[in-house]
Amino acid sequence: MEIRSAPGHLPGSVYSVVNEGQQLEMNQEIPECLLRPCGWLVPPGQHSDLVVSSRVRLARNITGMPFSHWASSSDLSRIAETSLRAIQDCSSMNGATVLSVEPLDSLDRKYLVERYLISRELAESGMERYAVVGRNEMVSVMVNEEDHLRLQVLTSGLSLREAWQRVNALDDEMEERIYYAFSPVYGYLTACPTNVGTGIRCSVMVHLPALVMTQRIKKVLSAVTQMGLTVRGIAGEGSEIAGNLFQISNQWTLGASEEETIEKLENIIRQIVDNERKTQQDLWVESRTALEDKVWRAFGLLSHARVLNSREALELISQLRMGLDLGLIKGIPYTAINDVIIQSRPAHLQKRAGKKLIATERDAIRATFLRDWIRRYTEKEINRIHES
Numbered sequence: 001m002e003i004r005s006a007p008g009h010l011p012g013s014v015y016s017v018v019n020e021g022q023q024l025e026m027n028q029e030i031p032e033c034l035l036r037p038c039g040w041l042v043p044p045g046q047h048s049d050l051v052v053s054s055r056v057r058l059a060r061n062i063t064g065m066p067f068s069h070w071a072s073s074s075d076l077s078r079i080a081e082t083s084l085r086a087i088q089d090c091s092s093m094n095g096a097t098v099l100s101v102e103p104l105d106s107l108d109r110k111y112l113v114e115r116y117l118i119s120r121e122l123a124e125s126g127m128e129r130y131a132v133v134g135r136n137e138m139v140s141v142m143v144n145e146e147d148h149l150r151l152q153v154l155t156s157g158l159s160l161r162e163a164w165q166r167v168n169a170l171d172d173e174m175e176e177r178i179y180y181a182f183s184p185v186y187g188y189l190t191a192c193p194t195n196v197g198t199g200i201r202c203s204v205m206v207h208l209p210a211l212v213m214t215q216r217i218k219k220v221l222s223a224v225t226q227m228g229l230t231v232r233g234i235a236g237e238g239s240e241i242a243g244n245l246f247q248i249s250n251q252w253t254l255g256a257s258e259e260e261t262i263e264k265l266e267n268i269i270r271q272i273v274d275n276e277r278k279t280q281q282d283l284w285v286e287s288r289t290a291l292e293d294k295v296w297r298a299f300g301l302l303s304h305a306r307v308l309n310s311r312e313a314l315e316l317i318s319q320l321r322m323g324l325d326l327g328l329i330k331g332i333p334y335t336a337i338n339d340v341i342i343q344s345r346p347a348h349l350q351k352r353a354g355k356k357l358i359a360t361e362r363d364a365i366r367a368t369f370l371r372d373w374i375r376r377y378t379e380k381e382i383n384r385i386h387e388s
Contacts, residue, residue, distance in 0.1 A: 030108050031097060035351065037339045038115060038154075039136025045157020048334045049325055050273050052205040052245065052341075053154060055116070056163040056262075058171055059190045059199040060149040061181040067191040068144045076128035076144055083143045086177035087132050092139055092170040101129040107356055110347035116154060118142055119236070139166060146191045147199075149174070156335065158269055160202055160262045168258070187254065197254030200261055204269050205234070209244040209322045210279035211272075220272060221246075227268060228252060234314070234341075243314030243341070248272075280325055295323035302374045308367040309359070313344050320374075332377045340373055 045054065061067065065079055087093050101109065101122060109123035118131045122145045130143040142150040151174070153167040181189040188199040195201070211217040221231055232247040233239035248269065250261050283291055298319035301308075308316070321337050323329035342348060349365050350357050357365065 030099070030104075030111065030351075033097060033135070034112075034115070034117075034133065034137070038342060040138040040154045041156050041335045041338050043156065044333075044335050045155055045159040045162075047270075047273050048157040050207050050276055051158040051269065052207060052338050053156060054158055054160045054163050054205075055152060055154050055201075055203045056160060056167050057153075057201045057203075058149075058151040058167055059147040059188065059192075059195045059201070060151065060171070060174070060178075061189060061191070062148050063179045063181045065148065065181075068146060068148060069191065071144075073127060079148050080128045080130055080143055082178065083141075083149055084130065084132070086174055087141060089177060090170060090173040092166070092173055093132060093134060093141070095135045096139075097133045099131045099133065101125060101131060102127050107347055107350055111351055113235075114342060114345045114347050116236075119145060119150075121145055139170060141170075147195070156338070158204060158266065158273075160204065160266055164200075164202075164258060164262055194251065195253050197252075198256070198258050198261065200253055200258050201249055202262055202265050203247050203249035204265065205245055205247050206269065206272060206276075207243075207245055207318065207321060208272070208276050209318055210283050211276050212244045213283065214279055216275070216279060220275065224248060224268065224272075227264075229265070229268065242311050243318040245314070245318070245341075280322070284326060291322075291326065292328060294319050295326070295328050299323065299329065299374070299378075302370050303378075304371065305367045307360075307363045308370060309363050310344075310346060310366070313366055313370060314341065317341060317344075317370075329378070332374075336373075336377060340370070343373075344369060 040053070045051065062079055062082060065071065066075055068076065068079070071079065084098065087096070099112070101118065104112075109118070112118045112131065113120055113123050115137065117133055117137060117140050119142065122129055122131065122142050125144070128144055132141040132143070134140060138154055140152050140154075142152070151167050151170055153163040153170075155163045183189055187197040190196050190199055208217060208220075211220055224231060228251050229248055230251045232249070233241045234243060234245045234247070236247060248265070250265055253261070256264075298316040302316050302320060317337065317340065320329060320332075321334075324332060324334065324337070343352075344366050346362055349362050349369065352369075353365060
């Protein structure tokens with residue numbers, strides 16, 4: 001495969017990694033392949049009723065080069081060129097799309113953040129920052145973020161081991177082409193001390209409505225923190241909890257192998273999932289009418305509301321999802337719920353509209369989008385209820 005460009009300079013905002021001999025395809029905006037539903041959402045993984053996604057990320061740096069935040073423009077250019085030329089030779093990234101972040105407007109950057117393809121830090125960065133996205137968005141690489149390379153795999157449900165196998169295969173391919181900054185004592189060297197060692201960051205997004213309703217979530221989160229894990233909201237670091245969605249990840253990477261880190265997190269997630277299921281069953285026995293009311297109120301608002309802001313939409317989708325868990329709502333796959341959470345976020349609504357929108361316009365379009373979405377999946381069920 002070949003990327004055709006002048007040495008040290010990679011023109012254009014978007015281009016594709018293609019087989020050698022083919023013409024390089026240039027674009028000035030996010031290509032159509034990244035405007036479809038996220039490919040990693042299907043097939044659903046284990047515990048997909050409560051676990052939205054699993055992610056494994058590796059932080060890597062090129063030996064002899066300063067970390068990105070301290071690198072000069074010429075250093076960043078050399079890092080980018082070395083990284084992209086290594087990536088293009090990796091079979092794991094065959095057919096990938098490469099995006100230069102600098103020429104992208106703020107809407108496109110936010111869109112990529114909402115799809116978990118780039119971090120907010122990369123979105124706010126300047127020159128010589130790139131994202132390389134695999135065909136189904138499961139595998140991706142950020143170039144010149146906090147570290148020179150951030151290799152990432154996203155999968156549906158509780159599937160950390162599958163994600164680890166995929167990102168490890170890419171890492172092995174990259175290590176054949178790049179000399180990583182590595183210490184025999186400390187392991188992989190990274191810009192942030194918390195990533196030194198294996199450089200692995202594993203995270204799982206879970207939906208825990210019953211634990212939140214009963215306030216048992218406080219005890220759960222306290223225990224998780226004491227075990228050396230960290231909890232964030234749907235948008236990652238610095239984001240607040242919304243829609244009863246929690247991202248739980250390891251905090252340290254030194255002193256434990258990748259397999260030990262994954263096993264520890266998986267075991268904890270399984271315990272939390274079991275706790276949520278039991279709590280939902282307890283609520284069903286103790287407060288069935290209140291639960292039914294909460295679910296059907298959410299269904300009614302999603303079916304008829306004319307204005308919905310982001311947070312309100314997330315909360316309503318959360319209650320609808322719990323209705324699926326309890327068997328009250330039928331006909332909506334969990335993968336569709338996961339997809340609509342992403343598709344109803346601000347930048348996605350604006351990309352669909354083809355223009356930037358103010359908050360009030362987004363809220364109206366979001367409500368229309370969700371009305372159409374829920375009608376598409378539940379029309380048969382509504383007719384069945386009316387006929388019974």
